[in-house]
Each structure stands twice: as C-alpha cells, then as structure tokens.
Amino acid sequence: MIRNLWAPTDVADYLGVPVGTVYQWRTRGGGPPGRRVGKHVRYKPDDVEAWFDELAEGVI
Template structure:
C-alpha cells in the first residue's frame, strides 16, 4: 500500500476552490486574512485535508445575514 492510499489524498488549492465553488484567488485572500479552512504549507505548496475543509463548511452559520 502506498503512502497516498494509506493517509488519503490531500487537496490542492484548486481542489478546495472547486469544492467550495469559489475562485482560487478568493481562497488565497481568505488564507491571508486568517479565514477559511485550515491549510498546511508543504514547501511552496498549500495542501488541505478534505475532512478539515468539510468541518469548516459544517461550522459555518446556516443563515445569511
């Protein structure tokens, strides 16, 4: 079993952008402001655990202000 299968695939910025339906630039802006799902820097790349992204979405308020 390779490492990717064992630990699960991490999402790229593009993956998270597609999942949330937002532009990549918005995700980077959120990240610079400390908003959005938790990501991890791996060298020059940012990666997200899918469960962290889903938990962040689940934690958002259900109502629009």
C-alpha cells in the same frame, strides 16, 4: 487510509468559489485550515468539510 491532500484549486472547486477567494481567506486568516508542504499549501479534505459545516448558514 489517508485521502489525498487538496491543493487550493481543489478547495475552490469543492466549494464553488474562485481560487483567488481561497488565497484571500488564507492571507486574511479565514477559510479552512491549510498546511505548508514545502512551498505549497495543502488542505485535508476532512478539515475543509468540517470548516464548511461549522459556518453559519449563508456565511462565507
């Protein structure tokens, strides 16, 4: 079963950062991988968790 996709606000809530930070990561080429669905950006929760797990400790 596929889990629901996350909006940038969901990613921000999960990571405990402002939603503006998620948008900055995307425009600067960093952050978790997102995909466009029409005019919206959506994130797979597994991709966000994998991205977070790959970060060096204390780095965001």
